[in-house]
Amino acid sequence: MVKGTAKKASNIFVWIILGLLMIALTGFGITSFSGSASQVGSVGSARITANDYARALQREISAQVAQTGRPVNLNQLTAQGLDRAVLDGLIARAALANETREMGLSIGDLEVARQIRETSGFATPEGGFDRAAYEFALRETGLTPAEFEQNVREDVARSLLQIAVVGGVQAPELFAETLTAYQTETRDFSVLRVTEAQLPTGLAAPSEDDLQAEYAANEAQFMRPEMRAVTYAWVRPSMIMDDMEIDEQALRDLYEERAELYNQPERRLLERLVYPSLEEAEAARASLDAGEASYDDLVAARGLTLEDVDMGEVAAPDLSGAAAEAVFGTEEQEIIGPVESAFGPAIFRVNAVLDATQVPFEEAEEDLSAELAAEAARRAIDDIRGDVDDLLAGGATLEELAGDTLMELGTIEWSPGSDEGIAGYDAFREAAAAAREGDFPELLELSDGGLFAIRLDEVIPPALPPLDEIRDEVAESWLARHRREQLAAHAQELVGRLTRGTALEDLGPAVTQEVQIRRQDFIPDMPPTLVSQIFQLDSPGDTAVIPGADFAVIARLDEINSGTRGSPGAEALLALVSEQVRQSIAQDVFESFGQALEADVGISLSPSVINAVHAQFP
DSSP: OHHHHHHHHHHHHHHHHHHHHHHSSTTSOOOOOOGGGSEEEEETTEEEEHHHHHHHHHHHHHHHHHHHSSOOOHHHHHHTTHHHHHHHHHHHHHHHHHHHHHHTOOOOHHHHHHHHHTOGGGBOTTSSBOHHHHHHHHHHTTOOHHHHHHHHHHHHHHHHHHHHHHTTOOOOHHHHHHHHHHHHOEEEEEEEEEEGGGOSSOOOOOOHHHHHHHHHHTHHHHOBOOEEEEEEEEEOHHHHGGGOOOOHHHHHHHHHHTHHHHEEOOEEEEEEEEOSSHHHHHHHHHHHHTTSOOHHHHHHHTTOOHHHHEEEEEEGGGSOHHHHHHHHTOSSOSEEEEEEETTEEEEEEEEEEEOOEEOOHHHHHHHHHHHHHHHHHHHHHHHHHHHHHHHHHTTOOHHHHHHHSSOEEEEEEEOTTOOSGGGGSHHHHHHHHHOOTTOOOOOEEOTTSOEEEEEEEEEEOOBOOOGGGSHHHHHHHHHHHHHHHHHHHHHHHHHHHHHTTOOGGGSSSOOEEEEEEETTOOOTTSOTTHHHHHTTOOSTTOEEEEOOSSEEEEEEEEEEEOOOSSSHHHHHHHHHHHHHHHHHHHHHHHHHHHHHHHHHHOEEEOHHHHHHHHHTOO
């Protein structure tokens, strides 16, 4: 049993090593270290080489690139403290390697060879060992076979030591059960909404002093962000399409091309259930007519799904003669058949009847004209692209572009989040954000085939508008806060009546009940903190007031339901929690073991070699 466990763990470590090899040092030109500059440090007799450290740093850089999708360099790792984390990981590995040596824990050459031969990354298509692939992978990562094989030996030994240290760790049964009971507990409670209509005096309009106080207390809320004053020249197909001349013959030709779209025969939304023989189909129809089975039951009995039998929209020509006549010969029957189809006896179900459509040219002409006009406008815009580029290259201003071409001039005070007019286009927003004062205008494309060029005139710093300019906004803010406060205060008054014996149901209209609510549940149209506050109540009958923007809530705890014991769901959760707790304890135990080893034998580091490794990275 121990041997089997050790093999499984060692295989895992070989895979880890192989995975790390595939990403280490590729394409970064990290040189090998030798001589006196070859050792970053040591823990006892276990050495941490400069090459080990360089490879570990490169693995971390590669992982960061994969995670963020952006280039990452060593300076960025250092700023986040990740270089130290990488080194700490190597120190921990070295401490374990030193301990395995002290204990005499190792594996033989035959086991190392078996581990490598059984690694699929080094296998031939026939399943044998590919020596060339093995040596190529090691060569790409700067390792010799001897170094890699020693790594395999040490990692398997470390895995055996880890199994010995934490293999017997188990989660305390009471602890796991307590966590599971906490997670599976549910609560029943009643909810009463307190709305503005229930306020005894209603909400008064804010006075001038109220507005002044609101304005002064919330300057950050009313502050306008940095704005960019932008002048732009642009042209879109929709701006010039009305000026495009459309040939009537072209319209008629397009109508003819779309004939199948404008003139469609009657269609049915059909499902077809095919049987091997007519006798089986007739027996199925008999059970259907007798009410012994539904069409869905028949589909399931054939081992099919509704998706398997769905034919979508079907016209009469799409079916064979007998089937077409049967299906399209009636508008009353939902179930048709059995009837012979192209695939054998079948029972059809009609889900909908789509009437034939005939759209004459005169009705379609407006849409067709708009389509051709838009295409012509896009071509016209494309035709002026070269002239506009030449004008801009010659120093023409945007104002001159608007005077000499199809483009129109406009201005906008833009800030991130603006989406009106030209700011509705991603390309404009990106250009406006990147523009600098003094930049020469550049011709850019819009997503609908339009063109534009911009000029940044001024960067307007963030500013607080005068109260008179945003009076309505300040009033709305005051009313929202005042409403929330008044609703919460009135709800607290009602709770006071509860303590004097009034029932919750007598305090207002429509008390609602929520049952079997879990800690992680969310109740729509209720304050988001409602459930969490219910679980903070101690006993049935306790109440809580939860303020909201448009109403406050009085919630009364009615029942605390202990987690269900013995159900498959609860047992599965208990097993999951037990395993998570076991893994957490095992991790803590092993980390403590490693720290004790480091403290026992001592750590030696060479700052000069560490700096030399860092200097090799771009």
